[in-house]
Amino acid sequence: MTNIDLIYSESFPAKVWVDINQPLSLAVQTELIHRGWKLRQLDVCFQAFCSATWSITAFNEILAHLLNDEIMRKKIPPNTPVLLNTFVATSE
Amino acid sequence: MSANYARGELLPFSFHRMDNNSVVAVSATGDYAFLTQQELATLVENPEKLELKKRAELQSKYFLKGASSFGSEELIRSRIAARKETVLAGQSLHIIVPTLQCEHSCQYCQVSRRLEDVGHTMTPTQIDAACVTIFQSPSSALTIEFQGGDPLLRFDLIQRAINLIQTINLVHKRRIRFVITSTLHQLTTEMCEYLRDNQVYLSTSLDGPAALHNKNRPLPTRDSHARTLSGIELARRIIGPHAVAALMTTTKASLAHPEAIVDEYVKNGFSEIFMRPLSLYGFAKRNIKHLGYTLPEFTNFYQKALQRVLEWNAKGTELREGTAALILNKLLSPFDAGYVDLQSPTGSGLAVLVYNYDGYVYPSDEARMLAETGDCSLRLGTIGDSLAELMTSPVMKQLVVTSISTQAAGCKTCAFNSYCGPDPVGAQAEFGEMSTTALLTEHCKRHKWLFEYFFHKLRTADDDFLDIAYRWAHPSGGSDA
Amino acid sequence: MRKVRVQTQGIEYRTVARVVSLESLSAQWQPELRFLVRAVDARAVTKIAQLRSAGLTNLILLTTNRDAAVQWQAETVLETADMLIDGDVVAVADHMNHAHVLFRYTDQHHTVFLTNRCNSYCLMCSQPPTKHDDSWLADEAVQVANHMASSPHTLGFSGGEPLLLGKHLRRVLDTFAHRHPSTRFDVLSNGRLLADSGDAKHLLHGLGERITWMVPLYGHADFLHDFVVQSPGAFEETLSGLLNLHRFGQPIQLRIVLIRPVLENLAGLCEFIGRNLPFIREVALMACEPIGFALANPELTDIDLREWSAELIGGLTTLKRAKVPAILMNAPLCALPQTLWPYAHKSISDWKRTFAEDCATCIVKTECAGLFSWHRQSRHAMKIQKIEGIINV
Numbered sequence A: 001m002t003n004i005d006l007i008y009s010e011s012f013p014a015k016v017w018v019d020i021n022q023p024l025s026l027a028v029q030t031e032l033i034h035r036g037w038k039l040r041q042l043d044v045c046f047q048a049f050c051s052a053t054w055s056i057t058a059f060n061e062i063l064a065h066l067l068n069d070e071i072m073r074k075k076i077p078p079n080t081p082v083l084l085n086t087f088v089a090t091s092e
Numbered sequence B: 001m002s003a004n005y006a007r008g009e010l011l012p013f014s015f016h017r018m019d020n021n022s023v024v025a026v027s028a029t030g031d032y033a034f035l036t037q038q039e040l041a042t043l044v045e046n047p048e049k050l051e052l053k054k055r056a057e058l059q060s061k062y063f064l065k066g067a068s069s070f071g072s073e074e075l076i077r078s079r080i081a082a083r084k085e086t087v088l089a090g091q092s093l094h095i096i097v098p099t100l101q102c103e104h105s106c107q108y109c110q111v112s113r114r115l116e117d118v119g120h121t122m123t124p125t126q127i128d129a130a131c132v133t134i135f136q137s138p139s140s141a142l143t144i145e146f147q148g149g150d151p152l153l154r155f156d157l158i159q160r161a162i163n164l165i166q167t168i169n170l171v172h173k174r175r176i177r178f179v180i181t182s183t184l185h186q187l188t189t190e191m192c193e194y195l196r197d198n199q200v201y202l203s204t205s206l207d208g209p210a211a212l213h214n215k216n217r218p219l220p221t222r223d224s225h226a227r228t229l230s231g232i233e234l235a236r237r238i239i240g241p242h243a244v245a246a247l248m249t250t251t252k253a254s255l256a257h258p259e260a261i262v263d264e265y266v267k268n269g270f271s272e273i274f275m276r277p278l279s280l281y282g283f284a285k286r287n288i289k290h291l292g293y294t295l296p297e298f299t300n301f302y303q304k305a306l307q308r309v310l311e312w313n314a315k316g317t318e319l320r321e322g323t324a325a326l327i328l329n330k331l332l333s334p335f336d337a338g339y340v341d342l343q344s345p346t347g348s349g350l351a352v353l354v355y356n357y358d359g360y361v362y363p364s365d366e367a368r369m370l371a372e373t374g375d376c377s378l379r380l381g382t383i384g385d386s387l388a389e390l391m392t393s394p395v396m397k398q399l400v401v402t403s404i405s406t407q408a409a410g411c412k413t414c415a416f417n418s419y420c421g422p423d424p425v426g427a428q429a430e431f432g433e434m435s436t437t438a439l440l441t442e443h444c445k446r447h448k449w450l451f452e453y454f455f456h457k458l459r460t461a462d463d464d465f466l467d468i469a470y471r472w473a474h475p476s477g478g479s480d481a
Numbered sequence C: 001m002r003k004v005r006v007q008t009q010g011i012e013y014r015t016v017a018r019v020v021s022l023e024s025l026s027a028q029w030q031p032e033l034r035f036l037v038r039a040v041d042a043r044a045v046t047k048i049a050q051l052r053s054a055g056l057t058n059l060i061l062l063t064t065n066r067d068a069a070v071q072w073q074a075e076t077v078l079e080t081a082d083m084l085i086d087g088d089v090v091a092v093a094d095h096m097n098h099a100h101v102l103f104r105y106t107d108q109h110h111t112v113f114l115t116n117r118c119n120s121y122c123l124m125c126s127q128p129p130t131k132h133d134d135s136w137l138a139d140e141a142v143q144v145a146n147h148m149a150s151s152p153h154t155l156g157f158s159g160g161e162p163l164l165l166g167k168h169l170r171r172v173l174d175t176f177a178h179r180h181p182s183t184r185f186d187v188l189s190n191g192r193l194l195a196d197s198g199d200a201k202h203l204l205h206g207l208g209e210r211i212t213w214m215v216p217l218y219g220h221a222d223f224l225h226d227f228v229v230q231s232p233g234a235f236e237e238t239l240s241g242l243l244n245l246h247r248f249g250q251p252i253q254l255r256i257v258l259i260r261p262v263l264e265n266l267a268g269l270c271e272f273i274g275r276n277l278p279f280i281r282e283v284a285l286m287a288c289e290p291i292g293f294a295l296a297n298p299e300l301t302d303i304d305l306r307e308w309s310a311e312l313i314g315g316l317t318t319l320k321r322a323k324v325p326a327i328l329m330n331a332p333l334c335a336l337p338q339t340l341w342p343y344a345h346k347s348i349s350d351w352k353r354t355f356a357e358d359c360a361t362c363i364v365k366t367e368c369a370g371l372f373s374w375h376r377q378s379r380h381a382m383k384i385q386k387i388e389g390i391i392n393v
Helices: A026-034 A053-074 B037-045 B052-060 B070-083 B124-134 B151-172 B189-197 B210-216 B224-238 B252-256 B258-267 B285-291 B295-314 B322-332 B365-372 B387-391 B394-401 B424-431 B442-459 B463-473 C022-028 C042-053 C066-071 C136-147 C167-179 C197-204 C222-229 C234-247 C260-264 C266-276 C292-296 C305-321 C338-343 C357-361
Strands: A016-020 A039-042 A045-050 B013-019 B022-027 B032-036 B093-096 B141-146 B175-181 B200-205 B244-249 B352-355 B360-362 C002-009 C015-021 C035-038 C059-063 C076-079 C089-092 C098-103 C111-113 C154-158 C184-188 C211-216 C252-257 C282-286 C326-329
Touching: A016 A053, A026 A039, A026 A053, A026 B442, A045 A053, A053 B013, A053 B037, B013 B442, B022 B037, B032 B037, B052 C222, B052 C266, B070 C234, B070 C266, B093 B124, B124 B151, B124 B352, B141 B151, B151 B175, B151 B189, B189 B200, B189 B224, B200 B224, B210 B224, B210 B252, B224 B244, B244 B258, B252 B258, B252 B295, B258 B295, B295 B322, B295 B442, B295 B463, B322 B442, B322 B463, B352 B365, B360 B365, B365 B424, B394 B424, B424 B442, B442 B463, B463 C305, C002 C089, C015 C022, C015 C059, C015 C136, C022 C035, C022 C042, C042 C059, C059 C066, C066 C076, C089 C136, C098 C136, C111 C136, C136 C167, C154 C167, C167 C184, C167 C197, C197 C234, C211 C234, C222 C234, C222 C260, C234 C252, C252 C266, C260 C266, C260 C305, C266 C305, C282 C305, C305 C326, C305 C338, C326 C338
Parallel strands: B093 B141, B093 B352, B141 B175, B175 B200, B200 B244, C015 C035, C035 C059, C059 C076, C111 C154, C154 C184, C184 C211, C211 C252, C252 C282, C282 C326
Antiparallel strands: A016 A045, A039 A045, B013 B022, B022 B032, B352 B360, C002 C076, C002 C098, C015 C089, C089 C098
């Protein structure tokens, strides 16, 4: 098993832990990690590891979009899952 | 003109933010539309207020239903099925690894062994058994690709396989294509004559100009580049001008030379170049520090290389970039070009099988490389097992279950999930767990960047770029994985 | 369809017959067909009378001689001004003032008319539909197949809507396929009645690939298409019909008539075709015939294609990128930008084509589709401009 840290320039170099004052769904947490921010949980709220001022601003902007977009997505019907047995079954 | 229609219902779709004020929305068929924030809000909350031209566009791209929709629903089903042709039609790519022997000691290669090593070669019985399993695939087109090590070191086994497959095919009458992936350093005139007479293509590595290529692929004689070029020349002379395709691997050393690499391909008469990043899993940690590079470093390199490719095209030299062609096929064409990557469910096992020198069958090239590092969890079965046994193995089932993009965590809300699919083999390699959330994997980060990049390019594209994009997007008689 | 002025006697019911010279009769005669035998002089008239007495009762006298016609006691067709040609397949009856030429071998385009009923009411319909039962046309079509002495390269079926023939359509198609095995066929149909898979199977199963289905599509969303064809639900039915045609391996040509509401949305329509219907053999973009319903909706149908060059170029580029072949029909070359001339087809049927005065000295006249003969320069938007000077066609 290998750990690879592919870093998004958005979050690099990180120096400061910044408070996030709203609850984050698992999906948003994962998205932030996907984009390269380190997260940690402190009691009830999360913190993100950001760099100098530029990164804090960028982080707040992105977080705002992620949260609003998440609300928008809830109004859209989800895709019907593809039937699994179409692919698992085989014919001789 | 008034439009008398019942209020349309939303169909499933997702969107990806392009910037503060706009998104690209993608429907279940993979049709896309660029929307402003306002248009997105109107679509979701008050679709009856959409301006008529926008409404027509969004209906025709399956974001909204019309008054009745039974014909459109049939079309949606057939559009989605067309995207999955490669995984629905059966295994079309069969990779045979007759030996691990190779004279190189490339720093990034996970697999090869020195020439003197024995015990890393397939037996003739295993070759024969693999050929039987190949024809159990229902696919009407079969590509058989020989890899290694350097498979030319066991040319006898290659000939055995090709002759047997051709014999079996007298009955089956499938469309068959043979490819040998090799450095070409062992290529002889006799081999080329056999290849010509049996319509076998060659695929080789060309990492760039000599200094770069030789640095990446060291030989004691330090002339890998020259020997590869003379292999190419020999093959073209005897077999034909299109006998050889070339692939490159991007290493840390490559990053500084995007234009030179592209120019090298043009100089040597290739019409396709495939800018492939390095898969880092399978290496010892110290090697990663040494060889690895960040995503921004790769994307920066890629953009420059692609720019150079487009410049060559503008000057009248036909040159296609393989990664771009793969992505553009997903975005622009209703046809599945046959790449085994980016399928949902995964192409590993469903579209490709690897018959390895160690006697086992693997679902992909990466899976057999993973076994070389000690993780053998991705073996589907033994060479000689029937296709049905391989496909009903627990490993295969797990591969399928973890790679449905409309179900996997993170993927199901991703705008690109009709173009893409999780890579459970990659997840196993990176995290030791096939069901790892795709968002955390290298595979996802790289491909999300690529989709986003090409959507940006398409949004501002001029006619020349669009002509090239559609040309590359159209499947042209299949492609090698 | 071409009509030739004649006077008929002794033919009570509409009859299909083949025109033949007396010399050729013996080679062609068959008991189940009817023949219009040409008599050039009195001797010929006598000979034909003899043949009839001998039992060849399926012969009808064809003459230009009024006296001979008066003396003849049995069925006669008297040609007055225009002439019929040997090989013509005609329908004649006493109550008709004309012989309807249902098939003439020397024509460039051949069409067999199957019904005047239709289930759509297109804004620009050139053959406005009627409602009465005209199923006798299906039987007549079978008769035409039987009476054609030669097999043309291509033959088209149209109406109205041919699918309204129900099961009789297959009978007509099979008869033509059997009698004329080397001919390729076109069927002009909206495809709506093929939406049902069961009906589609009945009609299409085992049909082979010699028929091309020419199906109109006027929009990429239901409200656009349904508006042009004035029938709610038509779009979805046509899409389903197209998929069924494809399922049964039937070649399809999409027909797009270039009226205003279609041109305004041409970009979206071509993109829709490229992404959703890439199996289409060909797309035909057609300039509108100024006849029929089109005259009632001039604000939508009377178009000068010159004003829509950008839309035409855009649509054809989209189709080219999607690798869907396309052609332009019924448009004179002077109305198109030169970059689109390679797409232009000479497609107006001989019997309805004409040229304007100005065309006489146009250097590309021989390559041009020309105009519909009911085109009036002063009344229509599309103006003719002859092309002069050096052009690379």
